[in-house]
Structures are given as structure tokens and as C-alpha cells.
Amino acid sequence: MKRNVNALAKGLLGSGLVLLSLIAGAQPTKPGAPGEPYPNSPEIAPIGVRIGKYMEVSESAKGPAIDPAKGYRLEKLGPGLYLVTDNAYQSMFLEYETGVVVIDAPPPYAQHILKAIGEVTQKPITHVVYTHDHIDHIGGTKSLSLATSATIIAHEETKRLLARANDPNRPVPTVTFKDKYTLKAGSQTLELSYHGIAHEPGNIFVYAPAQKTLMVVDVIFPGWMPWRRFALAKDIPGYFAQVAEINGMKWDKLVSGHVERIGTHADVATQLEFMNDLKAAARQALQSTKPGEGLTPDDKANPWAVFDNYIDRVVIQCMNTLAPKWSKRLAGYDVFIWDQCYAMEQSLRIDGE
Numbered sequence: 001m002k003r004n005v006n007a008l009a010k011g012l013l014g015s016g017l018v019l020l021s022l023i024a025g026a027q028p029t030k031p032g033a034p035g036e037p038y039p040n041s042p043e044i045a046p047i048g049v050r051i052g053k054y055m056e057v058s059e060s061a062k063g064p065a066i067d068p069a070k071g072y073r074l075e076k077l078g079p080g081l082y083l084v085t086d087n088a089y090q091s092m093f094l095e096y097e098t099g100v101v102v103i104d105a106p107p108p109y110a111q112h113i114l115k116a117i118g119e120v121t122q123k124p125i126t127h128v129v130y131t132h133d134h135i136d137h138i139g140g141t142k143s144l145s146l147a148t149s150a151t152i153i154a155h156e157e158t159k160r161l162l163a164r165a166n167d168p169n170r171p172v173p174t175v176t177f178k179d180k181y182t183l184k185a186g187s188q189t190l191e192l193s194y195h196g197i198a199h200e201p202g203n204i205f206v207y208a209p210a211q212k213t214l215m216v217v218d219v220i221f222p223g224w225m226p227w228r229r230f231a232l233a234k235d236i237p238g239y240f241a242q243v244a245e246i247n248g249m250k251w252d253k254l255v256s257g258h259v260e261r262i263g264t265h266a267d268v269a270t271q272l273e274f275m276n277d278l279k280a281a282a283r284q285a286l287q288s289t290k291p292g293e294g295l296t297p298d299d300k301a302n303p304w305a306v307f308d309n310y311i312d313r314v315v316i317q318c319m320n321t322l323a324p325k326w327s328k329r330l331a332g333y334d335v336f337i338w339d340q341c342y343a344m345e346q347s348l349r350i351d352g353e
């Protein structure tokens, strides 16, 4: 009987609390379901919440139009050196006296690379250079129908990763290097070099000295917000260092592997400034946010919950710090800014400064 009285009392108390919270405008929350929004929540929808209309892409981020009948465009970068792009991916080829060197073959338009080369020359592809092992940049290599005599050059880490992947679309390199490799093809030259992990182990710089063109893939995004989480950089401090290094190097044209146009020094400087602002905002947010504040008391014994709530509030502060200066300066800002703030706060806590 006593138990029943207690149950009745609890029930009454329970409905009283429900009533009170309804009067106060708060809905009772099912465990795991969204609760009240955090104070000062940004206007940009968080990850996993549908955005009704994305922010406009600025004219300065756009490139020359693609002929839909072709599906790609060709841009001459200098003597014998050409950009091939579908305005989402970028690759290059270099013509020399007796053949052609292809640098990357992204699957979205790999079938067009032979046609693109055919616009310039009938010479055969004698070499392929892989910038790195990722499918989205070299997964079209098989469709180039290379002669068995063709040479495939990549960093030794790329060879290791491709041997592990065992993917027929990405044949294993036949020539590898560790630090530097100079490819002489007739009178043309490509200087290949390795500058550390950053985006991916084995991701190299390809420099064409006669054309003053540098190709580094998945690091710089001219006019655009980098792809989510610093373009999935495997080493975020290394990624910051590499952007600064590219900023300080001498070149005239940058082929970055993505987006609608080639890059300039101003693009690299802008990205570096954004990244440094992001790092400062996340650092400040980590310093001024206290774990556990505003957390439901029942959750305080759950360390995952304490950190999820803490990190969310750090990221919201990071978002709010950056928005006034940056939300209109980089195309796709609204798409990936949450991801960048989450990646930055994590890197500062885990990797350090």
C-alpha cells in the first residue's frame, strides 16, 4: 500500500512538473532527442539539419563555363601545359616532343581526358603522375588505357597505400621517390617534391618551372571554403604549415585539384588568413567555455555527454566569432563552417598548437 501511495505521489509530482514545464514553454525531452537550442545559436543550420537555401556563390569564386556537350574545359597554362577540368575537379597534362604526361585522372571526367589531349596532339600518354592515392583524383587512371610501357610516378607512401587498396582503377606506381624527383620529358620538366602529410601521406607538390605552375591537390580551394574538416586533412597542424608554405612559394598559377578556376597568391593568402582567424576563434572559445554549464544534472556522470555539450558550445562561440568577417568572403561558407569549427577545436585539444 505504501508503495502505491509513493507511486501515486510520484505520478502526481511528475504530471505537475510536466504541467509546469508546459506553462514555462519548455517541452519535456525524450532522452537522446533535441532539447532547447543553445543560447546564441548561429543562424547557419548545424550539421545534419537541412538548409532551405544555401548562400549565394560569389562571382569571384566562379570559373569559365563548361560546354555541356563536352563536359570539360581545357585551359592552356603555359607552353605545352594544360588544365583539364569539369569545374569541380582539376587535372593537368604536359605535352613534350614525343608524348604526353598526365597528372591525375579524376573519375568524373576521366573518359574526357583522352579527348582533351586529342584537341592538342595525337601523341601517346607515356607517363602518369599521381598527386596522391585518393580515388576521386586518380580513380580514372584505368580508363586512360595506358600502354604497358607507360611509367606511373608517385611518392613511395602512395605506392604503399595503393598496394594495400589493390584497386584495378588505380594501378600501382612503377617509379617512386621519397623527397624529390625531377621528371625530364623531352625538353619539358616537372619537379615533384614531398612536403609532409597535411592532406594525405604521399600527397606531393608538382611544379612546372617553365610554366611557373604549381599543382597541389586538396589543400587550397581558390575562392571557396575548404571541403569539410580542412578537406579531411590527415594532419591538421601539417595542413596549416603547408598552406603557409604554398603562400610563401614562388609560382604564377596554382592548380588545386578542385573548384572552378585556378588559384592566385591572393587566394592562398585569403585561405591562410581565414584559417588563422578560425584557429584564434576556436582557441579563445576553448579558453572561455566551461565544461558542464547548462548540462542536465542527470548527465554529469556521463563524460561523453559532458564533452558533447562542451564542444557544441565551443563551436557555437567559434561560429559566432567568425561570421561577421567571413560569411560572405568564401563561397560555400555555410556548407562547411560547422565542420571546420569542430575540426579546429578538436585539433587544438588533441594535436596542440
Ligand SMILES: [Zn+2]
Binding pocket: 132, 134, 137, 199, 200, 217, 218
Ligand atoms: Zn585527396
